[in-house]
Amino acid sequence: MTSATRHTFSPPVMEARRWLDGVSFPEDRPLINVSQAAPVDPPPEPLRRAMAELVVNEPQAHLYGPVLGLPPLRAEVAEQWSAAYGGTIAADCVAITSGCNQAFAATISAIAEAGDEVLVPTPWYFNHKMWLDMAGVIAKALPTDAALLPDPDKARALITPRTRAIALVTPNNPAGVEYPAELVLAFFKLAQETGIKLIVDETYRDFHSQSGAPHALFQQDGWLDTLVHLYSFSKAFRLTGHRVGAIITSPGLLAEAEKFLDTVTICPSQLGQYSALWGLQNLREWLAGERLEILARRAAIEAEMPKLTALGWTLKGCGAYFAYLEHPFAMPSNELAPALVKEAGVLALPGTMFMPLDDPDGSRQIRVAFANIDAAGISELFERFAQLRFSLAPSVAGK
Template structure:
């Protein structure tokens, strides 16, 4: 029997985090030098105790927790997102312009399903978030790379030059994964103007908005006239409330696009995780102070990266971006980053992702870069990380 496979799936690269985990299989790490894992940008701690207690009550006392719910999510959660976003961004978002999804990745997949057919194009700044690239590849949609250079900020004029008759959207991530950089409000505004003028969508993935170092609104896009005709915002509750295993994300867009996305969501998952949605709502209403403390901790780790990096800079390393959960660095060795990353497992007990996983094949910038995801190591752990990297 001949096994048949979808050629688009076969042509898609393996999940990078899972691929990296294979590098540590069978490797023994001594007790005095345990593995430092900075490969995945997700909290490993469970939700705070108060939230888990609330979740237990939902499981025991709210029978609706165990049943199908609305395809576009719990109305109360959608309304809460709209309300809090209006305060944060100064906009006028309504509940019907918010949908809850099974994680932010599903939000991206749903939005792309409403925008693109096979053969269409989406512009992605490089280094890009690999799951965005993977989803486009699976749908035979061309990911057009937009190089960002040393500062990791995309250029609007360069993006304009890449737009063709097949371009359907530009997708940005801010704070950025993998680069860590926060896109200035003016830059996001310029991309909005470009997309609005050219009649394409602007997708802004703000998964890490809760850990942005700025205290003011990161952009004014929700205040723009007819924003919903151009802007599509994506968000994740996983990072804010440690709900990674419950898969809760959100998207904000026009009601017309929401009606089309509903078809995709109903077919794939029917409804988002009911317990996760209730947990997200409870978190939004009760954990503002706790979330502020988490933000302060992440900002302290970002500061620790800056404080300890000079010891690597003295050896030829450079830092390109640092923020949210990530530092993106270039190494000084005459060695491809994917080979260096595997050597780091054995030589210094560190697991990180190489830049080759975030750029098109053959892009030389990937050979020199590494992503350090510091969400799960504190300032002391960051100091140990750099001590080990200094010995390479």
């Protein structure tokens, strides 16, 4: 039996959770779960109260809505994004989706068919790779440099007549790296010149360390013909279970995406959309506080890192919700990560989940999603890592 789903791997987060089966953790040393990059807290109380009012008093929250989303939400996104990025975005350039993963799937369905190619920097976001696999679209690995930044010139060399897009995630999942504005612009110009799309997934843009616009893509002439911007309300307002994301691109491309969206969910969650709209209109200061807390946790990671650096670890990237580490041990990360559950009481994802099977770098890397642990938890995490006594890799042992 063959099927589209058999062309890809099992969901990594679900696979990692199975490592917990049969393992117990003492009260004085509970599990530290840094495997999933999603808030575990519910939306803030003011938003929950607003949602309760919507459930009772807004009949449309329970009915089908437009396939491309709630018009007031589309208009609000267009207005706020225009102000934030210094560009001009019309409401009909915005579509609301059932989460950002669906935004990516709809985009790929609208621009590519089986046998086409999409360039994806490595380490990649595994759900992007999974969807490309299931769609029969080739995920063409674009290796990154020591700072985990992709090179436009290397990307140019990989483009073929079957290439349909370059997909960037910034701030990056899994590495946390923030792509500089000039680098993102260079990729835009490359995509524009070669007639392909530039997909920029900015799920974590609200936690960027830079104040102001992270890039100037919406200010470029002809951006509508090249740029596909993706976004998630899950991280901003903790609406993970309500599944609300967005696409910003040309109305013509959205008309193609609409075909996909209509056959999958018909419309995004109405309650989720009304909630996202309320959040955009009322939670700006609260979200600014959330950003500062995430930046403080990033600083805590960097402050704790010297104790691991002395033991052969390397911090490859850090930002948004993520720290991406290179470990010093002889065993590959796909063996190390399950071992960490029993030896350290830590659930983290191995770099092999974010890399092509034939790329050896993945075996040396671990992703830590730190959004759900505070500074004290980060300190405890690094202390547990520092106590590990696995055999070291030869290159480290010889230093």
